[in-house]
Amino acid sequence: MSNDVTPDSPTDDDAVAALVALVRIPTVSVAGEPSTGAPFTEFLIEHARRFPLMHARLALTLLEGTAMLFHWRGASSERPVVLMAHLDVVGVESADPWRHPAFSAEITNGEIWGRGTLDDKGSLTALCIAVERLLARGITPAQDIWLSFGNSEEVSGAAASAAVEHLRTAGVRPWFVLDEGGAVAARAFPGVAKPLAVIGVAEKGTTTIELTVAGRGGHSSTPARGDAVARLARAIVRLDNHTFPGSLPAPTIEMLTRLAPHAAPAMRPVLSRTGRFGAAITKALQVAGPESAAMTRTTAVVTTLSGSPGHNVLASVARAGVNLRIMVGDTVAGTVERIRRVIGDDRVQITVGDANEPSPVSPWDDDAFRLIEAAITDSHPDAIPTPYVMMGGTDARFFTTICPRVYRFAPFRMSKEQRASVHAYDERIGVRDFLDGIGFYAHLIERVA
Numbered sequence: 001m002s003n004d005v006t007p008d009s010p011t012d013d014d015a016v017a018a019l020v021a022l023v024r025i026p027t028v029s030v031a032g033e034p035s036t037g038a039p040f041t042e043f044l045i046e047h048a049r050r051f052p053l054m055h056a057r058l059a060l061t062l063l064e065g066t067a068m069l070f071h072w073r074g075a076s077s078e079r080p081v082v083l084m085a086h087l088d089v090v091g092v093e094s095a096d097p098w099r100h101p102a103f104s105a106e107i108t109n110g111e112i113w114g115r116g117t118l119d120d121k122g123s124l125t126a127l128c129i130a131v132e133r134l135l136a137r138g139i140t141p142a143q144d145i146w147l148s149f150g151n152s153e154e155v156s157g158a159a160a161s162a163a164v165e166h167l168r169t170a171g172v173r174p175w176f177v178l179d180e181g182g183a184v185a186a187r188a189f190p191g192v193a194k195p196l197a198v199i200g201v202a203e204k205g206t207t208t209i210e211l212t213v214a215g216r217g218g219h220s221s222t223p224a225r226g227d228a229v230a231r232l233a234r235a236i237v238r239l240d241n242h243t244f245p246g247s248l249p250a251p252t253i254e255m256l257t258r259l260a261p262h263a264a265p266a267m268r269p270v271l272s273r274t275g276r277f278g279a280a281i282t283k284a285l286q287v288a289g290p291e292s293a294a295m296t297r298t299t300a301v302v303t304t305l306s307g308s309p310g311h312n313v314l315a316s317v318a319r320a321g322v323n324l325r326i327m328v329g330d331t332v333a334g335t336v337e338r339i340r341r342v343i344g345d346d347r348v349q350i351t352v353g354d355a356n357e358p359s360p361v362s363p364w365d366d367d368a369f370r371l372i373e374a375a376i377t378d379s380h381p382d383a384i385p386t387p388y389v390m391m392g393g394t395d396a397r398f399f400t401t402i403c404p405r406v407y408r409f410a411p412f413r414m415s416k417e418q419r420a421s422v423h424a425y426d427e428r429i430g431v432r433d434f435l436d437g438i439g440f441y442a443h444l445i446e447r448v449a
Contacts, residue, residue, distance in 0.1 A: 009136030010050075010129055012435055016112065018050040019125040019434060022087075023105040023114040027151070029088035035151035035159075036065035043087055044068070051128045053135040058147075061166060067159035069166060070147035072131070073140075074448075079175035080144040081448055082167070082403070083441070085124035086153035086180070086395060089116040096425035110431050117429040119422045120180045123410050124149055126434060130441035142449045143175065153395045156206075156354060160395035164402055174403040176368035178444075179396035181408020184376075184383045184433075186415050190288050191264040197376045197383035199369070200390035200408030201251050202361040203397060204298075205326035208353040209336060210319055211235055211343075217316030228318040229307050235343045236302050236320055242342045244335075246282040246296035248274065249328045251361060255386045256281065262384055291419070294391045298327040298335055328358045328389055359397045359406070368405045371447055379411060379440035411440035
């Protein structure tokens with residue numbers, strides 16, 4: 001049993017049981033549909049059952065039906081803090097080869113398996129267990145704490161915007177915001193043996209475009225060269241062959257500088273002079289693998305395809321959906337224009353869907369960032385805390401309109417395989433790693449001053 005557990009607060013076994021129970025509820029959000037169906041209602045009921053002190057002592061506002069915004073009054077409201085997570089998850093493909101069913105939350109070999117264990121019910125549950133334990137000890141935080149749990153993060157829904165508007169209307173200007181994002185990542189950088197506790201100080205812009213080519217259509221027995229599908233395929237190949245140019249934004253330079261003392265001896269002189277060797281380091285990162293390459297540039301990847309409705313029918317319209325992750329320093333307009341030039345075909349129509357610019361960069365030479373670093377050192381003393389640019393999108397980006405310090409960090413150890421399982425299959429979290437994450441949130445809240 002953890003040292004900070006009182007007779008009235010959840011034990012480690014209770015914490016694991018809570019995560020298992022919440023993972024088993026399939027709160028899959030669907031674009032264009034409200035997250036208010038039976039699984040989301042069940043989640044609220046189960047959450048209240050697992051965290052009774054939160055529901056009894058904190059003020060709860062429901063937004064967009066089932067998103068939760070808790071207000072924990074502190075000794076002062078001068079520098080309020082917002083801690084975030086989300087309760088919705090992405091769906092599961094029937095063909096994915098899960099070793100354990102996606103919503104079974106089976107515990108095997110010290111790991112809890114299931115959709116949402118890492119993204120993002122693990123963070124939500126760990127945070128709530130930490131709050132529950134602090135409430136049981138009679139702790140009053142030094143500053144107001146707001147807990148924002150969205151219900152539509154995976155589909156860029158309205159819950160986060162609703163939470164921001166609620167805080168804005170209430171006159172709340174957060175000192176800092178912490179959402180999901182980075183992790184305590186093993187084998188995250190070549191030549192560095194220690195895990196990196198990467199804290200997102202910015203995130204790439206997440207934008208979707210659609211490539212559309214209209215054609216003659218007709219019967220497959222009389223095809224013509226250069227039909228809609230062929231033109232679309234050529235456009236896709238050109239896009240795949242012309243990756244975006246690389247660069248090292250300021251947070252990445254800071255990260256490499258921090259890693260220098262911990263790197264292999266041959267790498268230290270180069271990393272400690274990142275500004276001088278930036279071009280060489282950029283090229284090295286680009287060949288080290290997709291995870292490190294994405295740190296250096298805007299990415300564009302085709303994720304959906306559609307064409308003919310039948311095997312013997314020529315497509316009259318062929319479409320490809322392209323997901324863009326736009327690097328800090330680039331823009332949506334500039335990225336789309338470059339894609340237009342690379343494709344070089346006026347018959348390929350480009351339509352911009354959801355357009356989100358890269359987020360502002362939050363400071364790391366700052367007391368709020370140092371507070372997060374200190375909590376990481378408390379819970380994960382072997383890790384190297386460092387800022388970085390997050391590749392994925394989070395609800396946190398909406399909070400940049402009311403707060404200049406928005407950070408992204410999930411306090412869990414994750415192997416390379418685990419990081420690859422997010423939005424894929426075999427998502428899982430180590431039991432010990434989950435419990436250490438509870439410690440991080442408890443340390444963070446107690447350090448807020």
